[in-house]
Amino acid sequence: MITRRHWIVLAFLAGLLFLSIFATVTMGSTRVALDTILSDPTATLIIFELRLPRVIAAVLVGFGLAVAGTAMQGLFKNPMADPYILGTSSGGALAAVFSLVFLGGHGQTLLAFIGATMATFLVYTVARQRGRAPVETLLLSGIAVSLLLSAILTLIMWTAGENVHRIFAWLWGGFPLASWGDVGVASLILVGCAIIFVYARDLNVLALGEEEATHLGVNVERFKQMLLCVSSFITALAVSISGIIGFIGLITPHVMRLIVGPDHRILIPASMIAGGLILLWSDTMVRTFTSEMPVGVLTAFLGAPFFVYLLRTRMKA
Amino acid sequence: MIRVDHIDISYDGATKILAELSFSVERGAFIGIIGPNGSGKTTLLKTISRILSPMSGAVRIDGRELASIPYRDLARTLGVVPQETAINFDFTVMDVVLMGRHPYIDRLASESKEDIAIARRAMAMTGTEQFRDRSINEISGGERQRVIIARALAQEPKVLLLDEPTSHLDISHQIEILNIFKNLEGEVTTIGVFHDLNLAAHYCDTLILLDRGEIQALGSPAEVLTRDHLRRIFHINATVKKSPRTGKPYIIPIIEEDVLLTGALRIHLICGGGTGSDLMHELHQQGYALTAGVLCINDSDYETAAELGIPCITEPPFGAIRPDSLHELETMLGCADAVLVTDMPVGRGNLDNIRILERYCATPIVLFARSDAAGPGRDFTGGEAERLFALLKARGAATVDGHQDLRNTLQDLERRGDPAEQG
Numbered sequence: 001m002i003t004r005r006h007w008i009v010l011a012f013l014a015g016l017l018f019l020s021i022f023a024t025v026t027m028g029s030t031r032v033a034l035d036t037i038l039s040d041p042t043a044t045l046i047i048f049e050l051r052l053p054r055v056i057a058a059v060l061v062g063f064g065l066a067v068a069g070t071a072m073q074g075l076f077k078n079p080m081a082d083p084y085i086l087g088t089s090s091g092g093a094l095a096a097v098f099s100l101v102f103l104g105g106h107g108q109t110l111l112a113f114i115g116a117t118m119a120t121f122l123v124y125t126v127a128r129q130r131g132r133a134p135v136e137t138l139l140l141s142g143i144a145v146s147l148l149l150s151a152i153l154t155l156i157m158w159t160a161g162e163n164v165h166r167i168f169a170w171l172w173g174g175f176p177l178a179s180w181g182d183v184g185v186a187s188l189i190l191v192g193c194a195i196i197f198v199y200a201r202d203l204n205v206l207a208l209g210e211e212e213a214t215h216l217g218v219n220v221e222r223f224k225q226m227l228l229c230v231s232s233f234i235t236a237l238a239v240s241i242s243g244i245i246g247f248i249g250l251i252t253p254h255v256m257r258l259i260v261g262p263d264h265r266i267l268i269p270a271s272m273i274a275g276g277l278i279l280l281w282s283d284t285m286v287r288t289f290t291s292e293m294p295v296g297v298l299t300a301f302l303g304a305p306f307f308v309y310l311l312r313t314r315m316k317a
Numbered sequence: 318m319i320r321v322d323h324i325d326i327s328y329d330g331a332t333k334i335l336a337e338l339s340f341s342v343e344r345g346a347f348i349g350i351i352g353p354n355g356s357g358k359t360t361l362l363k364t365i366s367r368i369l370s371p372m373s374g375a376v377r378i379d380g381r382e383l384a385s386i387p388y389r390d391l392a393r394t395l396g397v398v399p400q401e402t403a404i405n406f407d408f409t410v411m412d413v414v415l416m417g418r419h420p421y422i423d424r425l426a427s428e429s430k431e432d433i434a435i436a437r438r439a440m441a442m443t444g445t446e447q448f449r450d451r452s453i454n455e456i457s458g459g460e461r462q463r464v465i466i467a468r469a470l471a472q473e474p475k476v477l478l479l480d481e482p483t484s485h486l487d488i489s490h491q492i493e494i495l496n497i498f499k500n501l502e503g504e505v506t507t508i509g510v511f512h513d514l515n516l517a518a519h520y521c522d523t524l525i526l527l528d529r530g531e532i533q534a535l536g537s538p539a540e541v542l543t544r545d546h547l548r549r550i551f552h553i554n555a556t557v558k559k560s561p562r563t564g565k566p567y568i569i570p571i572i573e574e575d576v577l578l579t580g581a582l583r584i585h586l587i588c589g590g591g592t593g594s595d596l597m598h599e600l601h602q603q604g605y606a607l608t609a610g611v612l613c614i615n616d617s618d619y620e621t622a623a624e625l626g627i628p629c630i631t632e633p634p635f636g637a638i639r640p641d642s643l644h645e646l647e648t649m650l651g652c653a654d655a656v657l658v659t660d661m662p663v664g665r666g667n668l669d670n671i672r673i674l675e676r677y678c679a680t681p682i683v684l685f686a687r688s689d690a691a692g693p694g695r696d697f698t699g700g701e702a703e704r705l706f707a708l709l710k711a712r713g714a715a716t717v718d719g720h721q722d723l724r725n726t727l728q729d730l731e732r733r734g735d736p737a738e739q740g
Contacts, residue, residue, distance in 0.1 A: 001411060002427065077405045198424060205419050207406045211368050212399065216472070217392030217420035262406035 006266045009259060013273040020277060021059065024284040025051045054178040057186050057241060058283040058295075059276040061175075062248060064189035064238045066275025068231040069249025070268055071196050074203035075227050076139065079257065082249040083235040086142040086228070090149035091119020092239035097153060097167055101160045109185055109240040116236030119145060120228050134210075172294030173243030175283055182241050192234040193272055199223070200264035207262065245296045247303025248275050254307075318344040318506050319365065319476065324374035326360055326530075334360045335530045337374070342523075345503040349521030350510045351541075353551055356527040358510045359480055365508065366397050366478050378476065392420035396474030398482040402465050407452040410464050414440055414449075417471030439470040442497055459486045466494060477501070479509035483516070495520050515567050518542055519560075526550060542566045544624070554602075556624060571598065582606070582731050585653035586627075587670050589613070592659040594621040596685065599720065601625045605727075608649045611642045611670055638669045646673060655681045655730055657723075662695045663702040671705045681730055682714035685723060 025047055026032050032043045069082040083089060095115025099108045126141040127134070157167055175182075202223055205213045210220045238245070252275040253267065260266045279295070282302070286293045319342040326335040335357045342348055350358045363369045365376055367383050376383040378394060386394075396417075404413070417439065418432040428436075440446045443463040448456050453464060462485050469477060477498065483491040491513075498507055499520055511517035517524060518538035526534040526541050528550045534541045539559075547555045547568065554571040583606040586593050593609065594617060600607055610630030612619040622629040630645045632638055638646075650656060656674065663671060674682060684706065696702040710716065717723045 001409075001415065001433075079405070201419060201422070201424075204408070204412070205416050207404055207408065208402060208413070208416065209399075209404075211363075211366075212397075212402060214368060214388065215366060215392060215395070215397040216416060217389035219388045257406070262408050263412065 002263065002266060006260055006263075010266065010269055010273070013270060013277070017059070017273050017277055017280075020280055021055055024055050024280055027284055027288050029288065049180075053180045053183045054175045054283070054287075055280060057178040057182050058175050058280045060183070060186035060189050061238045061242050061245070062276035062279030063193055063272045064186075064234040064275075065245065065248040065279070066252040066271040067193040067196055067268060068234045068238075069275075070253040070264070070271045071203070071227050071231050072249070073253050074206060074264060075224060077207055077209075078139075079254055081139070083231050084244075084246065084249065085139065085146070086232070087119045087123050087145040087149060088116045088232045088235040089239050089244050090146045090153070091122075091232075092116035092236045093171060093244055094119075094149050094153050094156075096240055096243075097156055097171070100167060100170065101156055101163055109237075112240035113233070113236035116232045116239060117229070119149060120232035124225070124228055169294060170243045173245040173296035174286065174292065174294045175242055176287070176292045178241070185237060186241055189234055189237050192230050192237070193268075195230050196227070197265075197268050199226070200268050203264040203268075204262070243294075243296065245279070245299055247299050247307065248279055251303050251306060252278060318342055318346075318379060319508070320377045321361075321365065322375050322377065324364060324371035324376065326357075326364060326369060326371055333530055335364070335371075338530070338532060339374075340525060340532065340535060342506055342508060344506055346506055346523060347499065347502050347521050348506075348508045349517040349524045349538075350508065350527060351512075351514060351517050351524055352527035352533075357530040358527055360530075361527065362397075362478050362480050362508070362510055366395060367391060389420045392472060394474060395476045395478065396469035396472040397478045398462075398466050398469045398480065400480045400482075400484060402461070404453050407454055409450055410440075410445060410453055410456070411436065411449040413453050413464055414445070414467045414471050417468040420472065435473065436467075436471045439467040440464075442470060443467040443494070459490055462486060463490070463494065466497070470497075475505060477505050477507045477509075479507065481510050481512055484512060491516065514542060518565050518567060519563065539566050542568060556598075571602065582654045582727065583608070583652060584727075585609070585649050585656050586659070587656065587661070587674075588618050588659040589616055589661040589667055589670075591617045592661040593618040595720075596657065596659065596723075597621050597625055597627060601627065608653065610649065611638050611646055611667070613666070635666075637666055643669060643673065646670070650674075650677055650680065653680060655683060655727070657683045657685060659685045660687060660695060662697060664697040668698055668702060668705075671702060671709075674709060675705070678712060682709055682712075683723070683726055683730075684709070684714055684716045686716055686718050 028046075028051060030046060032046055036043045037047050038044060072081045072083050072086065073079050075081075092112040092115050095111040096108050099105055099111045123138065123142045123145045126145065127137040129137070157164055160167060202213070202218050205216045205218055206220070206223070208216070214220050253271045256267055256271045256274055260270045279299070282298045283295050286295050286298055321338060321340050324335055324338050325333065327333045338361065350361060352358050360369065364371055365383075370384060378386070383391070414436045415428055415432065418428060418436065422428060422432065437446070440449060443466050445460065445463050445467050448460060448464070453461060456464070462482070466482065479498070483494050486494060495516060498509070501507065509521070511521075521538060523536065524534075524538050524541040525532055526546060533550055534546055542557055544555060544557055547553055547557070556569045556571065557566050558569065559565070560567050584600060586596065586607055586609040588596070588609065589612060597607060597609070597618070598621070607627045608629070609618070609622045609627050612622070612629055612631055613634050614631045615634050619629060619631060628649075630642050630649070632642055650673070656677065658671070658674075661667075715726055717726050
């Protein structure tokens with residue numbers, strides 16, 4: 001049941017995000033005071049053409065990664081799952097790198113989406129037996145397909161010669177070149193998040209088990225296909241904008257579940273906002289204090305130890 | 318209400334799990350599905366709950382074919398209680414019970430007051446209210462199963478399918494939960510898989526006995542739970558009694574020990590008042606050829622003899638033994654290698670059973686005593702029986718004390734009777 005405490009947490013997170021957006025646009029390698037934004041043309045340019053699109057893109061990608069992660073964890077009934085495990089991001093990354101190396105970067109977003117969706121459906125098809133894809137087989141076929149895709153990616157990079165540095169920078173992810181065009185693409189993430197939110201109660205029921213969910217009126221196979229499709233759509237958008245950024249999709253739902261509980265009607269919006277917050281501040285850190293270190297490095301540095309800590313406390317409990 | 322019509326289920330298209338299975342269930346009935354492991358019980362239940370779809374044939378609920386009913390509509394008609402549920406996230410008990418309302422709540426709506434009231438009522442019926450705010454993973458397995466049952470009840474189903482719903486519960490909760498289902502009888506059609514045959518016999522009006530994917534018997538518990546079916550399908554020897562209170566059958570399995578004797582001896586048993594039943598079971602199992610009598614037809618020893626198929630001479634109650642019966646007894650004693658007399662109460666009515674033994678000097682006579690028995694007081698003839706027993710003992714009748722002693726004595730007798738051993 002949804003309680004008042006849930007609403008308070010959501011309102012707090014939303015307020016925090018709102019304030020963070022204001023705070024982070026003033027931060028960066030050039031400090032801009034809020035009162036000069038409109039009077040000083042350089043400041044206007046920095047804020048509206050460089051920082052604001054970058055801040056919004058980071059928030060939207062954070063939204064998407066967290067919601068896709070929450071959906072996958074609900075689907076797999078396993079708090080250690082996320083869309084990367086399904087091979088979705090490997091597929092997207094492979095297709096985007098292909099475009100970088102062979103097409104001079106043309107059609108990167110579209111290709112990433114096609115690659116991510118194809119990888120997900122390949123995983124699903126491999127796992128499917130007689131119209132059903134049990135979760136265990138799905139996880140294993142996800143690992144198998146990911147390994148294959150990584151190998152092909154390595155092969156392409158090995159043949160790429162002087163482009164390797166560019167590919168590496170892109171793969172590790174970040175928003176240094178984020179534009180309003182990217183924000184336009186990223187806003188589609190909101191559509192995906194909304195679709196998943198509509199099915200929040202079905203995700204709750206799925207936690208009882210697939211047969212149980214069927215008995216409670218959920219068409220489980222169709223629901224799983226829908227979830228896979230929408231999460232790979234979200235993941236592909238995120239990958240094509242910022243490359244592979246790890247741990248947001250894994251950690252955020254995990255932490256929020258400890259705070260608001262497992263009910264997806266609250267967990268999805270709470271994870272979404274928290275994911276946006278984490279990625280926004282991570283990106284602000286790397287652009288303010290480093291010379292554009294890939295943000296994926298920071299999220300991995302923060303996320304991995306935290307994940308280990310969670311794992312240990314879970315094992316003790 | 319439910320018609321199962323020639324359904325076939327097979328894995329990999331080859332091994333048939335269910336073959337051409339058909340039956341129908343009336344509205345409000347309580348049906349039990351029984352059968353040994355691997356007989357197809359759970360498969361049948363999963364077919365009725367639409368988890369598995371039959372290769373051919375169909376399941377119909379109220380005339381509608383299962384495959385054509387939308388999932389949400391089916392969930393409002395049919396509730397399922399599985400054997401076991403693993404829930405990986407820490408939902409509260411209240412949340413889990415409320416999930417039973419899922420098929421009634423519109424996509425973007427929340428639970429209404431009515432939904433919450435229905436969930437509360439389901440929790441009250443299953444005695445789970447006190448856990449309502451605890452995590453489903455914190456409570457014990459039995460408590461969790463009651464929560465899952467509450468969830469199924471919150472669905473307000475017209476049909477309930479139970480897959481060994483009480484196998485994880487202790488006996489008091491088993492009865493409590495089965496009583497809940499029993500109270501729904503008439504409004505809710507219940508089909509359950511049961512392992513405990515006695516519980517199935519007690520609660521179900523109709524039993525379906527499955528073996529190797531086929532219905533072996535279908536009918537009232539008394540029709541289905543016969544000694545013959547138990548032996549043929551479950552491969553056990555069992556006594557089927559009739560509960561004196563409910564009239565339903567109940568089963569006492571005979572746990573077979575290794576048979577040591579081939580039982581070449583023919584033994585005539587003189588017993589009564591229930592003192593011979595355990596001996597009949599034991600000796601019968603060891604393979605002795607038994608005869609018994611004369612017994613009164615309402616003696617429980619007679620019931621045991623009839624069950625085990627032991628030839629027995631009988632008399633109607635409240636009368637002395639008639640000459641015809643005595644004549645039959647003489648014939649049986651003449652054929653017996655040994656006579657076993659239990660510590661039965663002796664009165665005027667059955668005194669002739671003992672008196673006749675005076676004439677059989679050559680046949681070994683064994684008097685059975687139990688160390689735990691009350692001892693004196695079995696003579697209701699004013700000393701006549703005592704006198705006869707003393708005479709038999711004086712002539713060499715052996716007295717054995719307890720089952721082990723009896724076993725040894727009979728083995729000795731057998732050896733003595735076997736010429737090869739006399740060598």
